[in-house]
Amino acid sequence: MKIVVCIKQVPDTTEIKIDPKTGTLIRDGVPSIMNPDDKSGLEMALQLKDEYGAHVTVITMGPPQAELILREAYAMGVDRAIHLTDRKFAGADTLATSHALAGALRKIDFDLLITGRQAIDGDTAQVGPQIAEHLDLPQVSYLQDLKFDGVKTFTMKRHIEEGYQMLEVDAPCVVTVLSSANKARYMSVGGIVDAYQKEVEVWGFNEIEVDEANLGLKGSPTSVYKAFARGLKPAGELYEVETDEAVGIIIKKLKEKFILN
Amino acid sequence: MDFSLTNEQELFQQMIRDFAENEVKPLAAEVDDLERFPIETVEKMAKIGIMGIPIPKQYGGAGGNNLMYAMAVEELSVVCATTGVIVSAHTSLCAAPILENGTEAQKQKYLPKLASGEWVGAFGLTEPNAGTDAAGQQTIAVEDGDNYIINGSKIFITNAEFAHVYVIFAMTDKSKGTRGISAFIIEKDTPGFSIGKKEKKMGIRGSATCELIFENVVIPKENLLGKLHKGFGIAMKTLDGGRIGIAAQALGIAQGAISETVKYVKERKQFGRPISGFQNTQFQLADMNTKTEASRMLVRKAANKKDKKLPYSVDAAMAKLYAAETAMEVTNKAVQLHGGYGYTREYPVERMMRDAKITEIYEGTSEVQRMVISANMLK
Ligand SMILES: Cc1cc2nc3c(=O)[nH]c(=O)nc-3n(C[C@H](O)[C@H](O)[C@H](O)COP(=O)(O)OP(=O)(O)OC[C@H]3O[C@@H](n4cnc5c(N)ncnc54)[C@H](O)[C@@H]3O)c2cc1C
Ligand SMILES: Cc1cc2nc3c(=O)[nH]c(=O)nc-3n(C[C@H](O)[C@H](O)[C@H](O)COP(=O)(O)OP(=O)(O)OC[C@H]3O[C@@H](n4cnc5c(N)ncnc54)[C@H](O)[C@@H]3O)c2cc1C
Numbered sequence: 001m002k003i004v005v006c007i008k009q010v011p012d013t014t015e016i017k018i019d020p021k022t023g024t025l026i027r028d029g030v031p032s033i034m035n036p037d038d039k040s041g042l043e044m045a046l047q048l049k050d051e052y053g054a055h056v057t058v059i060t061m062g063p064p065q066a067e068l069i070l071r072e073a074y075a076m077g078v079d080r081a082i083h084l085t086d087r088k089f090a091g092a093d094t095l096a097t098s099h100a101l102a103g104a105l106r107k108i109d110f111d112l113l114i115t116g117r118q119a120i121d122g123d124t125a126q127v128g129p130q131i132a133e134h135l136d137l138p139q140v141s142y143l144q145d146l147k148f149d150g151v152k153t154f155t156m157k158r159h160i161e162e163g164y165q166m167l168e169v170d171a172p173c174v175v176t177v178l179s180s181a182n183k184a185r186y187m188s189v190g191g192i193v194d195a196y197q198k199e200v201e202v203w204g205f206n207e208i209e210v211d212e213a214n215l216g217l218k219g220s221p222t223s224v225y226k227a228f229a230r231g232l233k234p235a236g237e238l239y240e241v242e243t244d245e246a247v248g249i250i251i252k253k254l255k256e257k258f259i260l261n
Numbered sequence: 262m263d264f265s266l267t268n269e270q271e272l273f274q275q276m277i278r279d280f281a282e283n284e285v286k287p288l289a290a291e292v293d294d295l296e297r298f299p300i301e302t303v304e305k306m307a308k309i310g311i312m313g314i315p316i317p318k319q320y321g322g323a324g325g326n327n328l329m330y331a332m333a334v335e336e337l338s339v340v341c342a343t344t345g346v347i348v349s350a351h352t353s354l355c356a357a358p359i360l361e362n363g364t365e366a367q368k369q370k371y372l373p374k375l376a377s378g379e380w381v382g383a384f385g386l387t388e389p390n391a392g393t394d395a396a397g398q399q400t401i402a403v404e405d406g407d408n409y410i411i412n413g414s415k416i417f418i419t420n421a422e423f424a425h426v427y428v429i430f431a432m433t434d435k436s437k438g439t440r441g442i443s444a445f446i447i448e449k450d451t452p453g454f455s456i457g458k459k460e461k462k463m464g465i466r467g468s469a470t471c472e473l474i475f476e477n478v479v480i481p482k483e484n485l486l487g488k489l490h491k492g493f494g495i496a497m498k499t500l501d502g503g504r505i506g507i508a509a510q511a512l513g514i515a516q517g518a519i520s521e522t523v524k525y526v527k528e529r530k531q532f533g534r535p536i537s538g539f540q541n542t543q544f545q546l547a548d549m550n551t552k553t554e555a556s557r558m559l560v561r562k563a564a565n566k567k568d569k570k571l572p573y574s575v576d577a578a579m580a581k582l583y584a585a586e587t588a589m590e591v592t593n594k595a596v597q598l599h600g601g602y603g604y605t606r607e608y609p610v611e612r613m614m615r616d617a618k619i620t621e622i623y624e625g626t627s628e629v630q631r632m633v634i635s636a637n638m639l640k
Contacts, residue, residue: 068268068272071268071269071272072272075272075276185309186276186279186280186309187272187276187309188308188309188310188323189273189276189309189310189311189313189314189323189325189329189333190310190318190322190323190324190325191310192269192272192273192276192323192325193269193318193323193324193325194324195269195272196268196269
């Protein structure tokens with residue numbers, strides 16, 4: 001079995017600050033990490049490798065520093081790492097990002113494509129499903145668990161609002177995985193040492209199969225109207241009282257806000 | 262000269278910090294309180310290669326270097342000094358002397374199991390009457406055909422209860438003093454070899470410090486480590502390397518105390534403001550951080566020299582001396598800045614202060630480090 005995992009480098013915080021003047025993210029001083037959902041998806045792939053000897057490739061699109069998460073993936077145990085980077089990809093929104101990734105994926109043979117559900121910086125949860133559409137593959141999003149029958153069928157547990165949905169899907173397919181699905185393994189010390197002796201393949205526009213019009217700023221229909229930081233909530237009121245009285249206070253407050261009547 | 266970490270080292274630091282924070286820190290208070298050897302942590306460390314960082318891949322190690330090893334001991338000790346010393350004694354005092362002095366057969370036999378963490382290692386030099394004066398060994402090894410027969414005892418041996426392999430020292434020729442000491446490898450279940458009293462300690466309480474007892478222990482000659490009568494040199498060289506580990510442990514303890522203190526002084530309010538607003542607090546913190554960073558530079562320099570195969574014994578002595586005294590000073594200040602709360606077990610600085618003290622004592626007391634450093638100046 002061959003698996004590809006899309007991984008993205010994101011700033012290590014869910015509370016990224018936004019520059020009030022320019023409306024853009026302030027990334028300075030925020031350490032970068034592998035997106036948590038992607039790390040969970042990578043763990044899923046590595047478990048299939050442990051159990052069925054799957055070959056695992058990771059791919060990321062991003063600036064040169066994004067190489068770090070590819071090395072991290074090597075240190076966790078992947079077999080191949082591809083870094084998509086080209087000026088032509090710059091300024092991509094989710095659609096253009098997914099076009100570039102799909103363009104690369106057309107050049108790679110795989111049975112299962114794993115992406116994270118969403119990236120903690122963009123938070124759109126669009127890239128995985130978009131890739132599936134571009135490649136015309138079946139997709140299952142919000143995965144909590146996946147089992148393989150050893151032949152070609154996956155049994156999947158999909159998180160939905162009211163519970164779970166169980167599905168059987170044949171390879172090849174695309175799944176988007178939740179960070180809660182797996183606790184990712186640690187990189188191993190030996191893996192880190194080796195990671196820097198392995199090759200990270202660098203692919204640009206010429207290495208992938210995609211219409212240039214779909215890439216970068218040109219291929220990005222999204223325009224940011226306004227980005228702003230939500231104002232801080234004022235500190236809550238604290239009551240140190242007996243339970244009965246506390247219940248009374250809560251009910252009164254909920255009525256004041258018209259949540260109860 | 263470049264003081265920054267490489268990408269590889271940064272990735273390593275990120276991994277080890279993650280591991281320390283998630284796997285080691287949650288157990289630290291309990292391990293101390295119950296004087297419990299954290300065997301489950303050792304198993305987890307084994308799985309990801311922490312028990313064999315500087316051991317070459319050909320012997321089943323991670324193929325890393327001494328700098329990475331020192332960084333690992335530092336980060337582990339930030340949250341739990343017991344865990345730091347378990348790794349340090351295992352790596353520096355058992356795996357390293359086998360790697361550096363062992364025959365190919367010994368390396369093949371012991372290193373893969375030690376590096377994978379399947380076996381834990383220990384080192385037995387100290388005896389009731391041979392501490393700083395390690396030459397005063399009373400344990401004896403007598404040749405007997407293809408074997409040696411060992412009698413005697415060791416005291417204060419780290420990891421003792423949980424180790425499978427011990428590098429120990431014994432007199433093979435009493436008339437020759439330091440030139441009559443030899444090193445041996447002893448396995449756990451050898452008949453006549455037993456673990457004696459377990460010490461109740463001030464700090465690093467989970468590290469299982471015990472006596473080793475040898476009563477007519479018969480070991481084959483192939484367990485002689487290095488040449489006959491060359492054990493004292495092996496012990497001294499091994500301790501040079503070990504001091505990098507202990508210096509890193511001390512550095513980690515100091516760093517841990519600083520992190521806790523910075524958090525605390527911002528939260529604790531007196532006279533209507535956080536105590537971080539007092540200039541005394543600020544100046545104490547500045548001193549704590551400066552000395553800790555200086556320790557870090559000394560530790561990394563010593564490790565780097567060892568990696569480059571340059572003489573490093575004075576560097577290691579300086580790193581250990583300075584880092585240990587800094588750990589003691591910094592943890593003392595950390596408790597002071599925590600006030601009464603710092604004196605209770607509600608906060609980890611109390612444990613850190615107790616843990617710090619040992620770094621001034623084992624693998625050569627601070628006085629011994631001063632002897633090493635000054636002897637080199639005056640020679
Ligand atoms: C409203 C809005 C406007 C934006 N405008 C711009 C803009 O003008 N210019 C700009 O540069 N950026 C812009 N971005 C950011 C950019 O769209 C996203 O960073 C990028 O397309 C990925 O989308 P996402 O973070 O929402 O990922 P999601 O769709 O949430 O990610 C889902 C999964 O897709 C995979 N994935 C996503 N991105 C990558 C990647 N690069 N490499 C590998 N796998 C990946 C991962 O597996 C991830 O878990 C904008 C984002 C938003 C929300
Ligand atoms: C928790 C713990 C773990 C240990 N782990 C190990 C281990 O794994 N393996 C092992 O072999 N040993 C181990 N030791 C032993 C440790 O290395 C010794 O305790 C240490 O070397 C000091 O020896 P001592 O205790 O006999 O003190 P002593 O040698 O009696 O020293 C007492 C004091 O006298 C000073 N002193 C001694 N000689 C001189 C001198 N010439 N000039 C000036 N001052 C001097 C010392 O510096 C010290 O302050 C451990 C000890 C402890 C407490």
